[in-house]
Amino acid sequence: MRVLFTDLDGVVHPGPNVATSLTHFCWVPNLTRLLAPWTDVEVVIHSTWRHQYELSELQEMLGVLGRRVVDKTAGAHRWNSIEEWIARNPGVKSFRVLDDEPSEFPRPHPKELLICRPDLGIAEPEVQARLRAWLES
DSSP, X not given: OEEEEEOSBTTTBOOTTOXXXXXXXXXXXXXXXXXXXXXXXXXXXXXXXXXXXXXXXXXXXXGGGGGGEEEEOOSSSHHHHHHHHHHHOTTXXXXXXXXXXXXXXXXXXXXXXXXXXXXXXXXXXXXXXXXXXXXXX
């Protein structure tokens, strides 16, 4: 099993400090299209939204992408919550992390971290290329 851990703000829609007319979840179709050919990739939410919403609510908000969402991480810190989730799920053979907050991760950054710009999120061509390279590997 491969897992894509994803933040929401700054990844599937603009971050909270970005002045824009774009709406929540506006880039979900981009991520859905990228993942479509790879049925072995599951999605786990590590966003702060995990503290405010039940898994079923997050799945519903994410529309078609929500069908791939299998869980959300627990705990306060993003990277620690991801490491703990992986430790509890030994079937993970490979993973990547989409996030727009590099300060939430150790330095040097883990090779699995794909940093998004909060104003472009997953719509950023560079991030899409790096994600596609992992998907195709």
